[in-house]
Amino acid sequence: xxxxxxxxxxxxxxxxxxxxxxxxxxxxxxxxxxxxxxxxxxxxxxxxxxxxxxxxxxxxxxxxxxxxxxxxxxxxxxxxxxxxxxxxxxxxxxxxxxxxxxxxxxxxxxxxxxxxxxxxxxxxxxxxxxxxxxxxxxxxxxxxxxxxxxxxxxxxxxxxxxxxxxxxxxx
Numbered sequence: 769x770x771x772x773x774x775x776x777x778x779x780x781x782x783x784x785x786x787x788x789x790x791x792x793x794x795x796x797x798x799x800x801x802x803x804x805x806x807x808x809x810x811x812x813x814x815x816x817x818x819x820x821x822x823x824x825x826x827x828x829x830x831x832x833x834x835x836x837x838x839x840x841x842x843x844x845x846x847x848x849x850x851x852x853x854x855x856x857x858x859x860x861x862x863x864x865x866x867x868x869x870x871x872x873x874x875x876x877x878x879x880x881x882x883x884x885x886x887x888x889x890x891x892x893x894x895x896x897x898x899x900x901x902x903x904x905x906x907x908x909x910x911x912x913x914x915x916x917x918x919x920x921x922x923x924x925x926x927x928x929x930x931x932x933x934x935x936x937x938x939x
Contacts, residue, residue, distance in 0.1 A: 770799045771934065772814040776821040776832035777804070781892025782853040785923055786820055789851075792927035793818075798934060805835040816847040816934055818927075822892070823854035828878070836881045848884040849930050853892040855917065885933065888926055891917035 771793055775786035783804070790802035801814070811817075821832030836843065878887055893916045 770801065770814050771816045771818060772808065772811065773800060773802045773818045773820075774805045774808055774835065775802075775819070776806075776829040776835070777853075778822040778824065778829065779893065781918065782820050782822045785851065785853055785890055785892070785918065786818070788920065788923050789818055789820075789927040789930070792924050793931050793934075796928065796931035796934075798931060805831050808835070808839075811839040811842045814846070817843060818849045818851070818930060820851040820853060823852045823889075828852065833881070836878075840882065843882055847933065848882060849933075850878055850882075850884045850887040851926075852887070852889045854889060855891055855894045855912070890919060890923060893918065 771790075773786045773790040773793070775782045777783040777786075787802050790800040793800045805819070805821075819832070819835070821828035827833075878884065894912070894914050
């Protein structure tokens with residue numbers, strides 16, 4: 769089984785998470801290709817997919833949604849897992865509760881495009897230079913903190929779950 773782990777990344781967090789998922793799948797014996805969605809030639813050559821995108825303004829990047837639309841027929845007949853990379857772990861205080869709401873919003877929107885086995889929202893790296901000045905002011909007012917919020921143990925565990933889901937059932 770050849771698994772495509774494809775991503776659309778704005779600042780590199782989604783790419784690094786996709787690479788980690790690919791490495792874990794390979795450790796579990798899967799053949800894996802990790803590449804940007806823009807660099808995928810023949811999606812039909814893959815038997816399973818793990819697809820991820822950075823989240824901007826509570827939505828996947830256009831490159832990622834375009835890939836889902838373009839490859840819908842191929843994806844619809846194969847196992848697909850989806851992940852999003854945002855900043856829920858950077859939220860503080862009363863804003864902290866928006867992370868689960870964002871995950872539900874993203875998952876609902878993606879389900880309308882494709883019936884995937886699962887969707888996960890991970891936090892990425894959030895740096896001051898990633899956002900314009902107006903956004904920095906808003907982040908300051910909301911108490912959002914910059915930093916690296918990638919949860920490697922959580923990402924590894926999810927990738928291992930996917931690997932288990934790729935194995936044929938034991939008699």
